[in-house]
Amino acid sequence: MAEGFVIHELIFDGVRSLADAALTGTPLESYAGSLAVITATMISCVAILGVFMLSMFVILWLERKVWARMMDRRGATMDWRSLWVGEQGVTAGEWWKMLPFGIGTPIGALNRWLNKVMGNESEHATVDRVGNRSWFGAWWALPGFIQNIADGMKFLTKEHMVPNRADKTIFELAPFLIVTSTVVIIGFMPFSAGLYAINPELSVLFAFAIFGIAPIGVFFAGWASNNKYTLLGGIRSAAQLTAYEIPLLITVLGVCVVTGTFNFVELGEFQHSSGSWNIFLMPLSAGLFLITMIAEVERIPFDMPEAEAELVEGWWTEYGGMRWGLLFAAEYMRVWAACIMFSVMFLGGWNAPLAGTFSAIPVFGALWSMPGVLWTLLKAWATFLIFVIARAALHRIRTDQILEFGWRYLLPLSMFQLAVAFVLRLKFFNAENIDSGAAGGSAWDGGTGFAWTIPLIITLVSLIVFTVYIKDVDKDPPGRPYHVYTTEPAGTHLAGKE
Amino acid sequence: MSDKATGASWMVSADQNESAAKAAVSAINSHFSKAGVVASVLKHSSGSKRSYVSIECPPEHWLALAKWLRFDNGVNHCSMITGIHHPDGGADKGWEVVAHLMRMPVKNQEPGVAHVMRGGELEGNDIPMEYEVGIILPPSTTPTVPSVQSVWVGADWNEKETWDLVGINFEGHKDMVRVLNPHDSPVGFHPLQKQHRLRYDGFNEMYDDAQGFGRKPIDADKVK
């Protein structure tokens, strides 16, 4: 579909014209082009980072709220109202009056107005007396949203401690290795056809290559902390991330084979022009991608490296203060990057579903064809809910089980999915029907005129197989799975002498 | 209360309990009467007033009695072994070791089968029974009884605790260590002996020493 406003081009053209206007006739004239490119790239990097970070606050908030609600409790209670409601009607102080030149006056006015519309009247007498700062406020006020900012402040103000006899250099290096390698991924994330920092031809390969750097930092952190728990956590995470990188990459390879490109933007566009999202073409691939991504970002049920039940906090144990905050932020940045990748690679990215049909409706259509970045974010947030539900519902898998699961189940499945992708691309893909118009093409009609023939068949078959597997019951349970027991008595165990 | 399916009572009736206690007492007396072991049927003095077997055993025969109870009489559970210090108990009673044993109708189960016992249907050695064995030791600085660690695994840590707190030696006990007191407690310090008063005994917490600095246990240097 035609992207409404192509921010990337806007930035580049604007900067280029500015550079030409500014530098014509100066000795730098011959460098104007390269200077403009550099400047524009930096500007768009900042723009992308801003979009990424702001939208990441939403997933933190989503996790607090949804997870807490599934656990049948209230989530974080710090509310926007905390800024203006205090106990006994005494607020945090009229801090806006400290701002110079009276620029805080509108804040005060806003404060009084909010107190008027969202005050703390309550049916409980005691609640009314003290002014309930924990009150959720109006649902549209995103209660608990700024809790993350408060946490960040807390991390910033905490003391930074390095354990005695720790390898200080590596200990300090590891968080920044993890964070930087994560931030670089963002550069390749297209939020819409025109909103990205850089768009190399092989951006998928770049992104996943950089995605694989963080495990090294994890292992550094585990080793350098000079702690047995962190060492175990580092070893576990090295084993786990290795075991799940390979199925992940093969899955992504399958997607790239079907779409015929290694470029994120073309991935997104293809799903529109070919007429079907990849998740309908390759549901198994989508599932594999989600599972391996959960393992990559070390969340429950695959959070074995920081299993807090046996290893106190795994490889995070010795970190504190803002170093820990950086690791925390990096974890959620990886999660968020995974969600955006999923929405771009499987959910059509910035393309509105059924754009051709709905865009025809007069008013609703205009709303439907809103800027693609919003579609990308909505899909990514929806994807993140899957992560949250998994965290609330599932337990932690054991070391041997997680590796067995990765090598024995996920790797063959991803290989099978790759073969299926080849077959799809070679046999059923009809390149003539590619159409990047408003209605999209019908490249997967499989000869019939109906655009969704192949995706429909594949989806139905997968659903049937999945349902059969779920409903499969054996009344008399066989021997319980996953016995791990070494029959050797203590001390005579020979695997790896000490 | 009875089982809805079979109508058999879940509870061990008083008659079963009484007969089992009598049988156990007669068996013990017939085996150990020459050794000075005196067994008798006593009743709990409240509640459902069930009977239990009370045994007076000289320390030298304790191990033999324990083995016989365990392997011939099905007393498969050592509930508690505790010791008591009688500093003014007279010439022949300086220490006392009390062992509480239980006979449980517990068998190893094959998988997949729930062994549902109904108390009203149990007979013979299957009827649960409580044993209380009292061992009187003469006054001495090294009270000693044979260890039954080899008979009941459960007696292991009971004896550890009894030695740790009361200071009764169990000869034949392997790796006797302190379990509740700090490992670096002074040798011979066993807090449940009667010469040790409570810490801060007669100490006016509130007015003498508020924060508790400079407090010394009044039995700091007292050992057995």
Next chain:
Amino acid sequence: MWITMGPQHPMTHGLWTLRVKIDGETVVDTEPELGYIHRGVEKICESRDFTQITPYCDRLCYASAMTWAHSYIYAAENLLEVEVPERAEYIRLIANEMQRIASHLMWLGAYTPDTGNLTVFVWCLRDREMFLDLMQELGGSRMHYNFPRVGGVKRDLPIGFADRARAKTKMFLERMQEYEMLLDESTIFLIRTQGVGYAKAEEMVNAGVTGPNVRAAGVNYDVRWAHPYSVYDEIDWEPSVEKQASIKGADCYDRYRVRMEEMRQSALMILDALDKIPGGADTHYSPGDEMILSKAPNRAPEGASGFHHFEDPRGESMFYLQGGGEGRGKSPYRMSIRSPMFITIPFVAKTMIGYKIADIPAIMGSFDPCIGETDR
């Protein structure tokens, strides 16, 4: 490599140390160390009279204060030869079963984080609160109730207690099925708990392990029917038992199931006792009334002794009291406590050998350790 789990460790559920010798991820040897919170309750109680001992026995276990206080009270009644009115016995039964449910909920809530899930933890504490509230109506406190007295109970069922107890118990019976939906249906929970931590019934009984851990291994032995001590013979209930999974014994999943079954049985016991209580559950007798409290002597002669086996949520607890202590028999000469967990923990430590590190919390938690009673 030896790693020291505890005394401050998520696995320990308290304050003790498990030194583990690992070989890669496999546990090769273990070595428990106890005594971090040894308060010397037995020594303290030698200078307290029989009424004053009850609050100390409450504090033996912070998860099941009510049952521990009752365990002491029954032994003290054996020593002092006190008869208890039947209504008081019913009230004690209701209180004990509520405490059993609360303790098992605390166990389940502490066990699921060991296997990596926090949802059930919050759910369990939410529902445990209902029963803590009910017992707060009885005892006046939220955790340490000081409810039983020698010869009866401190207070009769308050007005409206019966209705609240019925409604909350039934709400709990419904919500137990939510737990079972979330746990029994979760394949990850099954593979974490099944096939690990095998223990045989006879070995456990020989090693001193009792209670639900033995009942999980296919034997429904229970002090409540083997040595009946309250009005359990007038209540409709069935001793819970779980079929053990393997020839090697019962695994963590069996122990989880048997505790769920015990909770259900206890809830049904509460409902039944509220119907059968003499005098009616809605009448309220003033404190000290002979319906709920009988006269009791406050002195025990020298040489007299009393003991009582009691079914604690964690197994068979026992108090052994010998009379004739300080104040001409006002206080026991010797009070000795049999703590089920004190005997169980060394057994469990040896049970863990051969499994993975990740199994240590799963196995340890499935035996429901409580260090307050372990260290006394």
Next chain:
Amino acid sequence: MARTFSRGPFNRWAKANADGYHNKIEPNMLDEKSIARAEGNIMNDVTAHEYTADREGSELFPTIWKPYTIMYPYERLEDLEPWLFEPGQYNGRIGVVWETCTACKLCIRICPNDCLHMSTKLRVDIMDLQDEDSEHGGLGGDLQVGGYAALPLEEVLAAHEVRNPVTAHTAPEPEYRFGEVISLSGKTATVRWNDSNKETIEYSENLLRGDEQIVSGMIDMGRCMFCGLCMEACDSTSFFMTNEYDGLSGYTREDLWFDASRTRVLISEQQEAVDEELALRAKKERAKRAKKAEKKSAKAKKAEA
């Protein structure tokens, strides 16, 4: 991997494993209200919540349940379950009506880890503080030789009329002048005053009876374990466990020593308990006087005979 458990309706475990032992007894609901509560049908009604474990709906989205978390201290459990916090039933902060305490020290004797301490002081009996026309007025007992007498200081009493004990930051001035009764002779009494140690002769009707009464109880809250035995030991109704559970913390152990001012339960708050107690004492005193009177009459009869 193999599924070990079958799926089914909601309580599938009970149905799938009804193998003759487990879960034969389905939870059977007796009354409709419990059924509704358990099935959560009334949860959408925000006014129908009773227990902390309830989930609550909201007016905006009645079908979306919010967990009912009590946001202490902004919300309190008393608002939801008030029956849990009746004073005397709940073991909260120790509160004593010092005005009616008889210093029998039963509470001190019963306290397991002796955290109660008391000290006594000369005071005018509370029965004499009542107005003459009130119910128990003037039943405080009469002067005795060797006992104590108190002389009211009028100006201090007048000052106390306007004194607000709630806002006053200073201890009240002594309202009475105490002294030991040396001898009684009809209308007059010889009193040796404690402050000046001089003996004067006063009219008995000006004097009130002074008692050595408990005034200050130090309670070490750091040692109190809130067992409530003291409350039960108190055979009068002076000793309470109030229903206050917060404000019991401090930075040092001294902060946890509650003196009389921090354990005091104001008469105005516990009026009925105090009245009960006063009635008890008045009964005793009346009985005493009646006995004395009849003894006197009997003596008189004997004199006649």
